[in-house]
Amino acid sequence: MTDPRPPAPISDYGLLGDTRTAALVSGDGAIDWLCVPRFDGEPVFGRLVGGPAAGTFRVGPVPPAPVVQRRYRQDTATIETTWEVDGRRLTLTESMVAEITGRLLPTTLLVRRLSAEGGTVGAVVEFDPRLGARHRRPRLHRRGNALVCQWGALAVSLDCTPGVTVEPGRTTPVEVVPGRPLTLVLAVADREPLIHVEPEAAWELVLGDEARWRAWTAGIHGSLPFREAVVRSLLTLRLLTYSPSQAPVAAPTMSLPEDPGGVRNWDYRYVWPRDASIGVNAFLGVGKLDEAHGFLAWLLHASRLERPRLPALFTLTGRHVPRERELPGWPGYLGSVPVRTGNGAAGQHQLDGYGWVVDAAWVFVQAGHRLYSETWRAVRGFADVVAGRWGEPDAGIWEVREPGHHVHSKLMGWLALDRALRIGDTHPLPDRQRRRWQEARDAIADEVRTRGFDPAQSSYVRSYGAPDLDSAVLVLPLLGLDDVASARVRGTVDAIRERLSAGGPLLYRYPPGRDGLPGPENAFLPCSFWLVQALASTGRRREAEELFRELLDHASPLGLYAEELDPATGAHLGNYPQTLTHAALVQAALAIRDSPDPGDGGGPV
């Protein structure tokens, strides 16, 4: 069956979030993705990858109506979309209330308000909640003005003022009169009674939430380069942080394709240690100590169960990620099947993870904080694992199916030991352990310099004995393994920039087609921001700024980024929005801030 309303381009979607779960809303006012009660819960609106049978919640004009303006309200998480309808204007203002501590409110509260200007405007409400893999329809009840949808212990209520009788699965026409906005309130209850909020009270909560976001962003220094984009990225990172555990989810979606129509469809509603680590750097760099501490605390809490081994990814609460499985019957985004839930990478050995985590602890120590003895014990355990296992092949940062000796992984292993040794200068560390780490660190350095460097290309390579390059190696200037001014570092940065270029500021992770999966490879956005960071860190600030500006041109209209871009069309691809990309953007801006000013036009932007 042909979908009468195929999903919008990925970049058309905006992110609404409450730091527990998130909704994706398209430019025509359709929430096509929302999992409850948290990011990795079951979708209640899953049309994005589940097709029409998976449910949606659309509020907007009867199509087609051109969008005349769409934006996040300044420094907030509220999206405002305005359509032009027969010379009149219809505006949808929507948000999820994030700050609910200490008040009797639903854990998830979504508020959507339609208002008209220039005359009465006809609009529609399409409310069709379906739950989970089988798109289960709810049991329906009406309680006063509210429509209550129940699936066992999960319930969703929709309240509306002025009163409109919304019928699930049907399109309900509404008239929006100037001065009399229509407010819809969606509340979610999981294993607890529903908590109703009057639409007007809900709107006040949204305004209060906006004030809190503005106060939060006001603390970010005004002289930060590219501040507007950085603030949007930091807000996005915060919205993608699961507040109860402080875990940064990699993305709120599953199986948005890296290759439309192809099989590269993964579930990203979990947490990768590297995202949390980069987040520590990003938040610490802009003075958000609480958030940085939250990420580090989560890293150490989540790893507790399997310590000193560090799994490649965790659930939001630090548990094992469910096994990967395919959802039969799900049509996928633009026919990209299979739609997968769970993630098979959870069982991989990824040496780089240890480097990311220990480096996060080091950054924290560098900022003048002392590690608790328990934290330091955990870090020592990670360093011990690296010292013992660095010689083994691993799946690497790109999670390839065939383990290998990845240079990036070895570099990150070196980083783990180097940073652990540095922390050991101010924290208790037995001499024997110190010597063991030093020996392993030096051995990694020797091996990487000999087996991981290709003199013919003047560059470090992807894996031992192969000529392929790897954009992940752009972390090299930040490590201290080689001098940032050395020919090896400069050669590597230049070679990657040239040979892995996907056009303009875009880079491939590695030469396309070299990962054992069918389908083409697209440009990987975090790599581009790592290139900016590498250029800034090696004193090439002007180049870094130019590249950064070009990358900003590729943001979605709301300033969001997916994981990948199609170099030919500029379309955003993969799960969206992506924590790693936004964290890398912030790091790149911080690297520009911290690099020497060239003096002529290289000042703050």
Add this chain to the structure above:
Amino acid sequence: MDWAGWAVFGLVATAALTAAMIIAQMAGLTRLDLPLVLGTLVTEDPDRARVVGFFIHLLSGQGFALGYAVAFALLHRATWWLGALFGGLHVAIALTVILPLLPGVHPRMASLRAGPSSTAVLEPPGLFALNYGVQTPAVTAVVHVIYGVVLGLLLRTPS
């Protein structure tokens, strides 16, 4: 009358009921959260309400246990099946009288008769507490029967 038994085993039975209720709630069988419903009589903060509500529930459980102890004393017998029977009676009254009356006394519970100025927000349980899920009456019945059985087994009657 087994006063010492009432004092100790009333708490044991209520704790067993509460634990079974919370397990059912965590297992996704019901949205009835008794500590939250009772605690929000006193405070608006849901996290504090659950703590306060737990103690209110313990106290009310002790009150009901007094009724069980008196009934056992009057009948001169206390057995598990008699306790289960009382548990059945208890849950019938709870589901048809006590819970449906709650919106009348609960300052933060919505009522169908509430006017536009109402600040009440908590979903009312409704008859048989069906608003909290279709399995709620069954779950509630089971946990109250457990409560009655515990008291029937542990309370003593005057010989």
